[in-house]
Amino acid sequence: MSSSILVVGSVAFDTVETPFGRAEKVLGGSASFFAVAASFFVPVSLVGIVGRDFGEKELAAFRNRPIDLDGLERSDGETFHWQGKYSYDLNARETVCTDLNVFESFKPRIPEKYRRSSHVFLGNIDPVLQRDVLDQVHAPEIVACDTMNFWITGKLDELRKTLARVQVLLINDAEARQLSGEWNLVKAARAIRAMGPKVLVVKKGEHGVVMFTGDSFAAPAYPLEEVFDPTGAGDTFAGGFLGYLAAARGLDETVLRRAVIMGSTLASFCVEAFSLDRILRLTRTEIDARYRLFKSLTDFEAL
Amino acid sequence: MSSSILVVGSVAFDTVETPFGRAEKVLGGSASFFAVAASFFVPVSLVGIVGRDFGEKELAAFRNRPIDLDGLERSDGETFHWQGKYSYDLNARETVCTDLNVFESFKPRIPEKYRRSSHVFLGNIDPVLQRDVLDQVHAPEIVACDTMNFWITGKLDELRKTLARVQVLLINDAEARQLSGEWNLVKAARAIRAMGPKVLVVKKGEHGVVMFTGDSFAAPAYPLEEVFDPTGAGDTFAGGFLGYLAAARGLDETVLRRAVIMGSTLASFCVEAFSLDRILRLTRTEIDARYRLFKSLTDFEAL
Numbered sequence: 392m393s394s395s396i397l398v399v400g401s402v403a404f405d406t407v408e409t410p411f412g413r414a415e416k417v418l419g420g421s422a423s424f425f426a427v428a429a430s431f432f433v434p435v436s437l438v439g440i441v442g443r444d445f446g447e448k449e450l451a452a453f454r455n456r457p458i459d460l461d462g463l464e465r466s467d468g469e470t471f472h473w474q475g476k477y478s479y480d481l482n483a484r485e486t487v488c489t490d491l492n493v494f495e496s497f498k499p500r501i502p503e504k505y506r507r508s509s510h511v512f513l514g515n516i517d518p519v520l521q522r523d524v525l526d527q528v529h530a531p532e533i534v535a536c537d538t539m540n541f542w543i544t545g546k547l548d549e550l551r552k553t554l555a556r557v558q559v560l561l562i563n564d565a566e567a568r569q570l571s572g573e574w575n576l577v578k579a580a581r582a583i584r585a586m587g588p589k590v591l592v593v594k595k596g597e598h599g600v601v602m603f604t605g606d607s608f609a610a611p612a613y614p615l616e617e618v619f620d621p622t623g624a625g626d627t628f629a630g631g632f633l634g635y636l637a638a639a640r641g642l643d644e645t646v647l648r649r650a651v652i653m654g655s656t657l658a659s660f661c662v663e664a665f666s667l668d669r670i671l672r673l674t675r676t677e678i679d680a681r682y683r684l685f686k687s688l689t690d691f692e693a694l
Numbered sequence: 695m696s697s698s699i700l701v702v703g704s705v706a707f708d709t710v711e712t713p714f715g716r717a718e719k720v721l722g723g724s725a726s727f728f729a730v731a732a733s734f735f736v737p738v739s740l741v742g743i744v745g746r747d748f749g750e751k752e753l754a755a756f757r758n759r760p761i762d763l764d765g766l767e768r769s770d771g772e773t774f775h776w777q778g779k780y781s782y783d784l785n786a787r788e789t790v791c792t793d794l795n796v797f798e799s800f801k802p803r804i805p806e807k808y809r810r811s812s813h814v815f816l817g818n819i820d821p822v823l824q825r826d827v828l829d830q831v832h833a834p835e836i837v838a839c840d841t842m843n844f845w846i847t848g849k850l851d852e853l854r855k856t857l858a859r860v861q862v863l864l865i866n867d868a869e870a871r872q873l874s875g876e877w878n879l880v881k882a883a884r885a886i887r888a889m890g891p892k893v894l895v896v897k898k899g900e901h902g903v904v905m906f907t908g909d910s911f912a913a914p915a916y917p918l919e920e921v922f923d924p925t926g927a928g929d930t931f932a933g934g935f936l937g938y939l940a941a942a943r944g945l946d947e948t949v950l951r952r953a954v955i956m957g958s959t960l961a962s963f964c965v966e967a968f969s970l971d972r973i974l975r976l977t978r979t980e981i982d983a984r985y986r987l988f989k990s991l992t993d994f995e996a997l
Contacts, residue, residue, distance in 0.1 A: 480877045574783045577919040598901040601917060609914035609991050614904060616880040648994040682997055688912050689992050691951040694985055 392509065394637040395434040397531075398425050398630075399499045399524050400514020402439040402463065403471040406487075407665060409620050410479050417666035418449050419473060421514045421537065424623035427670050428630025428657045429512075430456045431678060432638040436505040438462035438524075440497045442470040452667055462502050466493040481618055482597070501527040510637040512629065513557070515539050518550040525556055533642060535559035535633050536588070537626075543569050551586055558642070560588035561629050567593050576601060590647060592632065592654075594625050600651055608648050611689065613659035613681065620665050624658040627670060631657030656681045695812065697940040698737040700834075701728050701933075702802045702827050703817020705742040705766065706774040709790075710968060712923050713782050720969035721752050722776060724817045724840065727926035730973050731933025731960045732815075733759045734981060735941040739808040741765035741827075743800045745773040755970055765805050769796040784921055785900070804830040813940040815932065818842050821849055821856040828859055836945060838862035838936050839891070840929075846872050854889055861945070863891035864932050867898050879904060893950060895935065895957075897928050903954055911951050916962035916988060923968045927961040930973060934960030959984045 405419030426435045434457035441449075441463060453460055471494035474487040499520055506528050513521040513536040521536065536557040542550050543566060550570075554560065560583065568574055571582035580591050580603035591603045597618075599611040632654030639646045656678055663669045708722030729738045737760035744752075744766060756763055774797035777790040802823055809831050816824040816839040824839065839860040845853050846869060853873075857863065863886065867879065873889075874882035883894050883906035894906045900921075902914040935957030942949045959981055966972045 575919060575921065577917050595901070598898070599912070599914065601914070607917050607991055608994070609902070609917065610994070611902065611904070611912035611914065614880050614910050614912065616878060618878065645995055649997065652994055679997060686994075686996060688910055689994075691911070691913070691955050691989075691992075692948055693989060694952065694982060 392507065394509045394640055395436060396429050396510040396512060396633060396637050397436045397438065397501065397505045397508035397528065398422050398429070398512040398514060399438040399521075400425065400512070400516060401471055401494055402437070402441050402445070403473055403494070405622055405666065406472070406474040407620055407622050408476040409481065410477065411619055412665070414620070414665040416472065418452050419623060419666060420471065421623075421626040423452070423667060424626035424661065424670070425512060425514065425630035426453065426458050427456065427667050428627045428661075429634030429637070430458050431631070431657075431673070431675060432634030433457070433510075434459065436462055436502075436508060438499050438501060438505065440464040440466055440493050442466060442468045442493045445470045452671055459505070462500075462505055464500070468493040475622065477621070481621055484621075499524050499527075509533070509640075510633055511535070512633055513537065513553070514626075518542055518546055518553040521553045522549075522556065525553075532640075533558050533633075533636065535561060535629070537561050537629060538566065540566060540569055555587040557588045559590040559592065559633070561592040561594065561625075561632065563594045563596070563625065567591070577607075590642070592651065594628060596621070596624070600628070600655060602647065602651050604644060604647060606644055608651060610651050610655055610685070612655060613685065613688065615659060615662065618662045621662050623667070624661045627661035628654035628658040630654075652682055652685050653678075656685060695810065697812045697943055698739060699732050699813040699815060699936060699940050700739045700741065700804065700808050700811035700831065701725050701732070701815040701817060702741040702824075703728065703815070703819060704774055704797055705740070705744050705748070706776055706797070708925060708969065709775070709777040710923055710925050711779040712784065713780065714922055715968070717923070717968040719775070721755050722926060722969060723774065724926075724929040726755070726970060727929035727964065727973070728815060728817065728933035729756065729761050730759065730970055731930045731964075732937030732940070733761050734934070734960070734976070734978060735937030736760070736813075737762065739765055739805075739811060741802050741804060741808065743767040743769055743796050745769060745771045745796045748773045755974055762808070765803075765808055767803070771796040778925070780924070784924055787924075802827050812836070812943075813936055814838070815936050816840065816856070816860070817929075821845055821853040824856045825852075825859065828856075835943075836861050836936075836939065838864060838932070840864050840932060841869065843869060843872055857890040860891045862893040862895065862936075864895040864897065864935065866928065867896050870894070870896050880910075893945070895954065897931060899924070899927070903931070903958060905950065905954050907947060907950060909947055911954060913954050913958055913988070914992065915958060916984065916991065918962060918965065921965045924965050926970070927964045930964035931957035931961040933957075955985055955988050956981075959988060
């Protein structure tokens with residue numbers, strides 16, 4: 392059977408203010424960024440929920456790509472809306488408002504045709520719902536997962552039950568520290584890997600990524616001259632990472648490391664524009680060229 | 695003529711408090727860390743100043759190494775004393791006190807026999823004094839330099855005159871941003887390289903190093919499980935970096951990148967213990983082994 396990814400998560404409108412401009416109610420949500428990034432590598436099936444205000448214009452972003460939207464539920468009400476404002480240096484962001492709207496009552500229903508997906512990405516939703524998704528699918532090869540401080544604080548027991556069923560966890564450094572109760576990332580990684588995920592990918596934004604698999608792998612972020620809007624970079628990383636893994640169909644160290652660089656490559660494009668604007672007009676040639684730039688950015692010779 | 699490094703900077707007593715313990719008036723100072731790290735590669739000549747309280751016990755650290763101390767001035771008064779306290783996560787430090795003591799009236803006098811050193815490292819002192827040093831030496835192959843926010847704020851014009859005579863600048867990311875007035879590191883690097891130094895090495899602590907030479911090179915810090923005391927890590931990096939450069943006698947990209955990894959290697963040992971304790975009992979075998987670990991930490995394959 393050929394590879395495909397089932398992604399479950401948020402599809403949203405983002406209103407974003409950066410030092411360089413403002414974007415009003417543009418397409419966002421973790422599943423949106425993830426799906427577009429992953430679709431460069433394998434077919435993606437998206438399960439999420441939107442409101443009546445989510446129209447043809449937004450859906451157009453996913454068309455002409457191997458993204459199946461039959462699992463995108465349309466509900467009465469408004470689409471999840473997140474509004475944020477970045478500091479002058481893009482290093483801090485303030486959430487102005489989070490209107491969950493239809494997302495508040497999201498109960499993922501996995502269409503029958505998605506249930507044999509080879510790979511599953513559980514976006515950042517209630518860990519109970521994440522397990523509901525796992526109960527609906529048939530023996531995926533790899534389950535990857537995201538989470539956030541809200542669930543670590545509020546539903547740690549449920550989250551641990553989910554993590555026990557996950558092979559790959561992708562979180563940021565603050566979340567890794569909070570989840571493990573360890574400041575030191577090496578100790579944090581050991582504690583988290585003991586909870587279930589054998590692969591822990593720690594995203595550090597402009598400082599790159601560290602992956603713990605027993606072995607350790609560190610990759611920088613690409614030093615861009617123009618970072619326009621960091622929104623969605625982490626989800627885009629996850630999409631590039633799992634997309635590459637699914638296409639390569641393996642979980643050995645060589646493939647995992649290439650997947651980290653592929654995730655970093657996709658994320659480096661994401662931040663060049665608002666919303667999904669840059670990754671929607673990205674070509675595979677551009678992706679491969681920047682992957683090679685990562686090689687030249689990090690390469691050094693033995694003594 | 696064989697390579698050697700002249701280092702001018704502080705030799706001090708440090709009183710350091712970390713979450714793991716306290717060290718009282720132990721050997722510190724940027725020139726001390728630099729000299730010991732660099733001495734693994736080439737002979738080092740140290741120019742600095744200490745007081746009457748700096749005795750045989752402290753000097754013993756430098757003995758049995760190719761470190762010439764004839765330029766270490768002994769003055770009436772007390773040795774420079776810095777006292778600092780680290781936060782629980784080692785990520786922030788508070789200076790409890792800085793007693794410059796004899797260092798306040800330091801006027802570097804370069805002994806005749808040091809004046810033909812192939813490499814010069816200008817530690818973090820008044821940029822006017824840094825130029826005084828350059829006026830006393832004969833055509834070094836490479837001049838490398840450190841500075842800090844105090845001089846960037848207070849003596850920018852003098853600092854710029856010094857930078858015009860420097861090939862390599864090693865500073866941290868906050869200093870690079872302050873010196874250039876640019877938040878974005880790529881833009882900051884372009885602005886700083888236009889001031890003189892063709893090689894800019896930006897130290898980011900636990901997030902590693904980025905080097906700008908026209909080309910860009912990023913290296914992570916080694917993910918250690920036990921970071922005991924970060925004091926001196928930046929100076930130890932500089933010593934390993936310039937020591938390797940001086941021994942390799944080149945400034946091409948291959949040599950520079952190896953030098954960054956060598957600096958990172960030495961720094962990764964420095965933080966494992968208080969003061970110079972760990973680097974003083976370091977062996978070349980251990981250094982080479984950790985250099986190889988950096989290779990396995992960062993290596994990935996082309997697509």
